[in-house]
Amino acid sequence: MARAKNRPLSPHLTIWRWGPHMALSILHRVTGAGLAVVGGIGLVWWLLAAASGPESYALFRAVATSPIGYVFLIGLTWAFFEHLFGGLRHFVLDMGAGYELRQNRFWSLCVMYGAVIVTALVWLWVFFGK
Amino acid sequence: MGSGTGIGRVRGLGSAKAGAHHWINQRITAVGNLLLVVWLVVNLFTLPGLDYHSVTSWLSAPLVAVPMMLMIANAFWHLRMGLQVVIEDYVHEEGVKFGVLVLLNFYAVGAAALGIFAVAKIAFAAGGAS
Secondary structure (H helix, E strand, C coil): CCCCCCCCCCCCCCCCCCHHHHHHHHHHHHHHHHHHHHHHHHHHHHHHHHHHHHHHHHHHHHHHCCCHHHHHHHHHHHHHHHHHHHHHHHHHHHHHCCCCCCHHHHHHHHHHHHHHHHHHHHHHHHHHHH | CCCCHHHHCCCCCCCCCHHHHHHHHHHHHHHHHHHHHHHHHHHHHCCCCCHHHHHHHHHCHHHHHHHHHHHHHHHHHHHHHHHHHHHHHHCCHHHHHHHHHHHHHHHHHHHHHHHHHHHHHHHHHHHHHC
């Protein structure tokens, strides 16, 4: 790479006032990566355990329903809704809509609060409502 | 960036001319995930039981096994592209980047193959037994 070092960079990260859309952008990547690795491995482990017989499945079930297992399951649920709602917001942005400052801020906050609220409702229902 | 000169193109700098295709595929698989992963999550939370027999008999129905296989293919395709972009953004050393991208492709294709095979084994084994 014969590129000169110390080329001027466009100013980013440091000069902008922090806003919810920036946090959401980072969260979208973090939750995507988390779902991709933890969710992907968990899903395949679950299916392989079911395909391998009752003993393998019992081991998976014991791990998944342990306290740490529940931390992972609830974390994955939140990451799923965060990435889902954030992805829906991206479809709107892809159409060129929703970039006005107030709208952008409003929908960014909706995605973040919505993911937490729906995750809480789902797990409250699992633990107490079912 | 070198996309304007002949030598720059020879060195592989500048656009690879595949960005739009990658971007569109990311959105198409996002729509697929919207349908298929939501289908999976709703079922996980509403199935009467997640014990071995409930799960394997559920997975052996054709209208469950096929969407599950499609879900695996679609989700791992989506995460392969998403993690590729993350890696390209944060891993700058060319050799390391190539190695990590190789690992990503092995993970995405390998895990998806394992998952699809597991679903097929459950579905066909149930068909043979009944």
